[in-house]
Amino acid sequence: MRIGELSKQCGIPVETIRYYEKEGLIPAPPRSASGYREYSKASMSFLSFIQSAKAVGFSLKECRNLLSIFVTRDAHTCAEVKDLSEQKLEDLQTQMQALANMHQTLKAISDACCGGDESAANCAILNKFEGSET
Structure with a gap:
């Protein structure tokens, strides 16, 4: 074909x-x-x-x-293949933990923002990213 x-x-x-x-x-x-x-x-x-x-x-x-x-x-051997599978599982677990940490951090930053119509001059999210949290 x-x-x-x-x-x-x-x-x-x-x-x-x-x-x-x-x-x-x-x-x-x-x-x-x-x-x-x-x-x-x-x-x-x-x-x-x-x-x-x-x-x-x-x-x-x-x-x-x-x-x-x-x-x-x-x-x-099956052991070789299983080792590759187990290593991938460990890698995925590490990635999932990193994503969970990012989610938790972003959630906390987002929750700190008022989300209102005010000027973004004092936006908690932008201040956090800049490193000058208020």
Whole structure:
């Protein structure tokens, strides 16, 4: 199948598929006599794998690592994959804590603002960001 059809079936933009190919995330497909890329069902499998991994927070670099294990899975252990999963869970927990801290701080700053029609000359939010809280 050509790239447009693959794009439609996978729900991934053509440019993204080309980027993944350029970056080595999916194997370069053979080309037809007229020069069109001819993708196989294996390409769909790789793209689905990448989408699934990205959906739970893995970066493209991490996807590349997971894909290398995926294609040579007999040479790897479940423990290796579990370690990658556990590390991602730790990363996500750290990110969630950072977001919770930002939310709490922004909520406190926002609550300090009167939100009225007064001049912003003494706005508590702007003063906090400037470092001259009143």
